[in-house]
Amino acid sequence: MALHQGPVSRFFYCSKAGRAERDAGLAGLEPGPLLWSSGTSNPGSFQSPRTVRAARNFHPTVKPIALMAWLIGMVTPSDGLVLDPFAGSGSTGIAAVRARWRFIGIELDPAYARIARRRIAAALSSANATEENSA
Numbered sequence: 001m002a003l004h005q006g007p008v009s010r011f012f013y014c015s016k017a018g019r020a021e022r023d024a025g026l027a028g029l030e031p032g033p034l035l036w037s038s039g040t041s042n043p044g045s046f047q048s049p050r051t052v053r054a055a056r057n058f059h060p061t062v063k064p065i066a067l068m069a070w071l072i073g074m075v076t077p078s079d080g081l082v083l084d085p086f087a088g089s090g091s092t093g094i095a096a097v098r099a100r101w102r103f104i105g106i107e108l109d110p111a112y113a114r115i116a117r118r119r120i121a122a123a124l125s126s127a128n129a130t131e132e133n134s135a
């Protein structure tokens with residue numbers, strides 16, 4: 001089937017990651033300048049003038065967790081291991097641990113790796129707490 005054909009149900013729609021989702025688990029972390037995928041030459045140029053340009057999660061392309069959950073859910077077996085060799089701020093890892101998959105993330109930038117570790121640890125502890133409460 002050609003890419004432009006088929007039912008709309010083939011598509012997944014969700015909102016961008018909001019501030020609460022981006023920053024969950026990052027309490028106490030010093031906010032940094034919000035970075036943009038277009039680089040630092042014209043930071044925040046497409047944001048309104050009053051937009052806050054510092055954030056605890058300052059990764060430029062934070063993915064929605066719901067989107068990553070949908071994507072990895074399509075290809076990961078129930079006992080699977082999710083590998084994200086470009087882990088960024090860890091959204092794929094959060095989706096993985098919430099669904100009880102094992103996860104390995106690799107990230108070049110130590111600042112992003114720190115954010116990813118904190119976000120994934122928070123998601124894991126929240127998933128564990130939910131499981132304990134329902135046991």
Ligand SMILES: C[S@@+](CC[C@H](N)C(=O)[O-])C[C@H]1O[C@@H](n2cnc3c(N)ncnc32)[C@H](O)[C@@H]1O
Nearest residue numbers: 061063086087088089090091092106107108109
């Ligand atoms: C688009 S982001 C990834 C987003 C991530 N998959 C998620 O779930 O949010 C790409 C990341 O790859 C990292 N990166 C680029 N080259 C890399 C390399 N050679 N090894 C590991 N990470 C790398 C960048 O620092 C950046 O954070």
